[in-house]
Each structure stands twice: as structure tokens, then as C-alpha cells.
Amino acid sequence: MPTNQSWYLRRRPVGEVSEGDLELVSEEMSPLADDMVRVRTLYLSLDPTNRIWMSDMDAYLPPVELNTPMRGGSIGVVEESNFDAVSVGSIVNTGLATWALYNDLPGDAVNVLPPIPGVPLTAFMGPLGATGMTAYFGLMDIGAPKEGDTIVVSAAAGAVGSMVGQIGKINGCRVVGIAGSDEKCRWLTDVAGFDAAINYKTEDVGAALDQHCPDGIDINFENVGGTIMEAVIARLNDFSRMPLCGLISTYNADPEASTGPKNFENLLMRRTKVQGFIVIDYLDRFAEGIAAMGGWLMEGKLKFETDIVEGLENAPSALRRLFTGANLGKLVLQVSEPPA
Amino acid sequence: MPTNQSWYLRRRPVGEVSEGDLELVSEEMSPLADDMVRVRTLYLSLDPTNRIWMSDMDAYLPPVELNTPMRGGSIGVVEESNFDAVSVGSIVNTGLATWALYNDLPGDAVNVLPPIPGVPLTAFMGPLGATGMTAYFGLMDIGAPKEGDTIVVSAAAGAVGSMVGQIGKINGCRVVGIAGSDEKCRWLTDVAGFDAAINYKTEDVGAALDQHCPDGIDINFENVGGTIMEAVIARLNDFSRMPLCGLISTYNADPEASTGPKNFENLLMRRTKVQGFIVIDYLDRFAEGIAAMGGWLMEGKLKFETDIVEGLENAPSALRRLFTGANLGKLVLQVSEPPA
Incomplete structure (x- = not known):
């Protein structure tokens, strides 16, 4: 079994996210359950709303519980599959997953992303995400x-x-x-x-x-x-x-x-x-x-920038860039190497 | 010519309307111009928005200019008419007029109110107004x-x-x-x-x-x-x-x-x-x-109260009732006696 790395929320930030609010934890993974897929994170989406999820407020989603992995959306590659419709090697959008190297997710909860010539994968976190x-x-x-x-x-x-x-x-x-x-x-x-x-x-x-x-x-x-x-x-x-x-x-x-x-x-x-x-x-209107x-995008009418920070260990400090105004365009954390 | 009485706005209130912000002025009226009707006010509508009109703010209507009569809506009786379609004796809704005993208004700007058996005129300032x-x-x-x-x-x-x-x-x-x-x-x-x-x-x-x-x-x-x-x-x-x-x-x-x-x-x-x-x-949807x-109202499903204060001279003090919470239902100032 691979060893996973996950950012756990240890306490609720006061003001900006600071050292000790989150902890990067290594743990050996259990075998993949039925109907699940194991997704290795390629790109983790970092968004202002992540900060809302860390607070104990009555927001549009419940707050992340303390001492559980931080919630996040990502794009990843399927490394193992117990779900027929999603094959190993597929590139998928995880929907809501966690800040982790691997996420085990219900096979019917991920969206397989079609390759589009000339459009980078990260566009699925930007204009198409x-x-x-x-x-x-x-x-x-x-x-x-x-x-x-x-x-x-x-x-x-x-x-x-x-x-x-x-x-x-x-x-x-x-x-x-x-x-x-x-x-x-x-x-x-x-x-x-x-x-x-x-x-x-x-x-x-x-x-x-x-x-x-x-x-x-x-x-x-x-x-x-x-x-x-x-x-x-x-x-x-x-x-x-x-x-x-x-x-x-x-x-x-x-x-x-x-x-x-x-x-x-x-x-x-x-x-x-x-x-x-x-x-x-x-x-229910995403297709539109x-x-x-x-x-x-195909007509060249949408320009977009992606601000890519590398390394899962940098997730909290990268998130802070959104609040200091350091980033231009979509902030993305590259967690592991995409397949060639 | 009758003598009119009009409340002039003399200065913009600071906080609640106070003595001296408005002045009741008597002036002899000019002859009624062509296409106009002269309306004797029966009921003047007093509304919270009147206070907005007194302030020099960027509201939905321009503020009442200083040293001009205070703006207000009323129901009155036509005492003289130079406009064929509106006959003397008609009861009309003036739309926006002034806090005055008489208003000379374009004949096409007033709405003749039909008598409705069992429904008091003041209902046209309440449920039907x-x-x-x-x-x-x-x-x-x-x-x-x-x-x-x-x-x-x-x-x-x-x-x-x-x-x-x-x-x-x-x-x-x-x-x-x-x-x-x-x-x-x-x-x-x-x-x-x-x-x-x-x-x-x-x-x-x-x-x-x-x-x-x-x-x-x-x-x-x-x-x-x-x-x-x-x-x-x-x-x-x-x-x-x-x-x-x-x-x-x-x-x-x-x-x-x-x-x-x-x-x-x-x-x-x-x-x-x-x-x-x-x-x-x-x-443009009032008819609906x-x-x-x-x-x-005819079905008895709408109960309404009218809080009637008498006398044009009491307009400013009556308006204050809206801000102290003294009134129940529609606040109306009875300015003169309705026809029998």
C-alpha cells in the first residue's frame, strides 16, 4: 500500500492561516474498497473559499472538522480502480476531496476529463472549472x-x-x-x-x-x-x-x-x-x-493565467498568496508529476 | 382667488424633523392656468419616504429644493377645472403634489377615483394606494x-x-x-x-x-x-x-x-x-x-387601519409619529372636509 500524505486541520485559524493550524501527516493507506477509485493528486485547487471552510461558521458547507483532512478540489490520475466505468490512467476531476497526495473516492463521484488538444489540464481548474x-x-x-x-x-x-x-x-x-x-x-x-x-x-x-x-x-x-x-x-x-x-x-x-x-x-x-x-x-447547468x-476558449477569446506552486508541503503558504494578492490568475498547487 | 396654505421646506432636517425645518406659508393663488385642475386636499399621505425627500441625498427622486413646498401625495376634490376630462367635484388621486391646501395640477396627471360602496376613500392611500x-x-x-x-x-x-x-x-x-x-x-x-x-x-x-x-x-x-x-x-x-x-x-x-x-x-x-x-x-403594473x-378587500381578506390626524398645521408633528412608532396602519392627514 502506498503511504499517503494529508494536511489535517488542527485548529481554526484566527486571522490568516498560520503555522500549526494545519499539519502534514503521513499514513499508510488501507486497501481500496469496492466501487472506489484511488486518485493520485496532480493539481490541487487553492481558492479563497478554502479559508471559509476552516472557520466554524454557518457557511454554505459545514466547516472542515478539526483533526480531519482539509477539504479541497483537485485533478488527478486514477492509479487503482474498483469501479468499472473509470479505468486506471484516467485523468479525473475529483470534485470535493482533500488536501492529500491520494484520495480514495467513489467511482461515480469523479469526472473523467477528456484530453483537449492545445488546452492544458489546468484549464479545468480555470475557464473550464x-x-x-x-x-x-x-x-x-x-x-x-x-x-x-x-x-x-x-x-x-x-x-x-x-x-x-x-x-x-x-x-x-x-x-x-x-x-x-x-x-x-x-x-x-x-x-x-x-x-x-x-x-x-x-x-x-x-x-x-x-x-x-x-x-x-x-x-x-x-x-x-x-x-x-x-x-x-x-x-x-x-x-x-x-x-x-x-x-x-x-x-x-x-x-x-x-x-x-x-x-x-x-x-x-x-x-x-x-x-x-x-x-x-x-x-446541473455546468454542461451549458x-x-x-x-x-x-477555442476561439481565443479567453486569456487565462495559471499560478502554479509546487509541492504538497507548500499548500498553506500558497493559500496565503490569495490573501496577500501575490497571485495572478488561477492558483494551483502541483502535487505530483502528470503522466507524460 | 382662494388663499393657499403650503408647507415650505426651509432647511434640511438633522435627525428628526424639528420646528423650523418647515414653515406654513399663506399666499393668494394665481388664476388657474390652461389644462390644469385645482384640487383641494382632503387627505395628505404621510410616509417614511417623506423624510428621505427632505435630505440632500442621492435618492430615487431629487430632494425637495429648499424654500419650495414640501412634496407629498394626496387625495382631493376638484374645485376648478380647465381640463375637459376632469370635472369639478371629482375625487382624484393627485400623484406627487405638495403639502398644501390646494394644488394646481395638470389635468392629465390626476387620477379620478371611482366611488366603491363600503370602501372608504382612505383605502386609496392604503390597500388600493x-x-x-x-x-x-x-x-x-x-x-x-x-x-x-x-x-x-x-x-x-x-x-x-x-x-x-x-x-x-x-x-x-x-x-x-x-x-x-x-x-x-x-x-x-x-x-x-x-x-x-x-x-x-x-x-x-x-x-x-x-x-x-x-x-x-x-x-x-x-x-x-x-x-x-x-x-x-x-x-x-x-x-x-x-x-x-x-x-x-x-x-x-x-x-x-x-x-x-x-x-x-x-x-x-x-x-x-x-x-x-x-x-x-x-x-405600469398598478392595474394588476x-x-x-x-x-x-371585497372578500374581506384584508384588514386595514387608518390613523387619521386632522389639520394641515399638524403635518410635521404627524410625520414624526412614523419614526416614534406611534401609529398603527396608514398615517393620513385630513386637511379639509370631504364632500358629503
């Missing part, structure tokens, strides 16, 4: 973009935000992104085709929004929360829409200290629709989203 | 009640809230109202048929919601804001809806001091839809709303 579906359904279903609308997206150079902006451009909208470095802003305008980008670390966000959104804001795709969200809310148009995708600025915060948007009242005055959503709510995103 | 339409469209269009849903409504004994709850009951929902006195709570359960009522001045709202909403809350019809709203948000179910109708607790507040709901994040976790709306957005509400 959960983050791409988040962008697609959040913008198309809740944002309901119309030609000529102005869209603002925060965390714009992230895996979700970068897709939101490009889907917005495909739909004939003006797109303004907010990101945390000049390098990211350049990528947004020069590579991803955004109309403008605002560096919130060096610019006055309100003044920059006034400049780049002369006709106000019709859609605020919200990933961040806090004062950036307030600056956008202050400039919403009548009948604007606000897909509420994430509030990363609050995930490390003390819940007692958190405040909602001070200008919440403006959502009433502007008759804004704010709608929270989680991509798993759209699981993958078809649309896959088509645009 | 703007507050009734607010309740109807906010609940039906945004709240989208399903049989068995639990609805919570704040300011439940007010003109809007009392209708929301009864429309909810008609639609097979469990309805819990939040109000500010035992008398109002008794009215809600004993007269209006609410399943439960919570006196926020004497009860722990959170604990009472836990007791009265054992299956959580599917629809929060929000009229108030502040800590009551937070208590409701904390108990929302997945895929809940929150028609955002009013935030009366904030209208007198210092905008700099205001905070949004501290648990804004829960709107994401619960995938709640929050949607601001103003009844004027539904003007009046037909539905009128039908239920």
Missing part, C-alpha cells in the same frame, strides 16, 4: 449583462475576476477591473482586453471609478467586500445588479469587528439586485457553462 | 412567496407591513411580524391573522425569531434596517429573498455614522437575493395590483 463556471453563471445569470452596460469587477486579475471581465467584453460591455498591482492592471488591459484597470493599492478607487465609469455602474461583480465594495456601491446605476460571489477582505477578519457596506441604503435607492451565489448551486466557455 | 402596491409588488414580484414559506416583516403594523403579512397569508405562508408595542402585536395576530408577532421593544428579537420561525426564514420583507434586520439576516434560509423596501431606522441617522448589516456575509452564504425597489417602478388587492 469551478472558477470559470463561477464567473459564467454569476455574470450571465445574476448580472444579466446587456450590450453597453458598465461592469466593475474586483479581484479582477484572479481566476474568477479575469473571466468575468472577458465574458463581459464578449457580451459588448464596458469592463473596469480593480486589482492590487500595476503588473496585474497591465495584464488586465493589455492581455485580457479590459477597458480600464484600477490599482487599489496606489489609486483613489472612488476617483478612478468616476473617471473610468462615466455612465455609472450597471453590474458590480463582487469578490472582495469592504471599502472597495462601498466605493462601487456609491456609483451604481438604477436597476443595477450585484452578483455577490465573494467577500475575501472579510474571511480573515474577526466576525465581531466586521461591518456591512456603510452605504447599504444605496442598494434601496438604486433598486439594486444583490444576489449571493455559490457555484455548486449551478452544478462548459460549452460556452469552451467555445470562447 | 401606493402602500398597498408597495406591499403587493414587493412581496409577489421580489419575494416570490411559495406555499409553506416563512415570511418575516418588520414595521409590521404599518401601512405596508400589515398588507405584506396578509398577502403572505393569502398565499399560504407562515407570517411573523415585528412591531413596536403589545397593542400592535395583538392587532397583527388577532385582527390581521399573522401567525406570530414580536414586540421588538420588550422582546429579544433573535430569540423570538428562533421560537416563531422553527424552519428558518424564506422571505424577509425589510422596512427598517439596523439590528432588527441583522437578527433576521442571521436566520435566513438558503435561497431566501429580501425585498428591500425601506430602512426607516436610518433615515434620521447621520450618514457618516451608519453601518450596513454586520452580517452582510450571510447574504452570500445563504445565496439570498436582496432587491431594492420603489413602488413608482411598478406604475389594484385588481388583486381590490378583490381580496
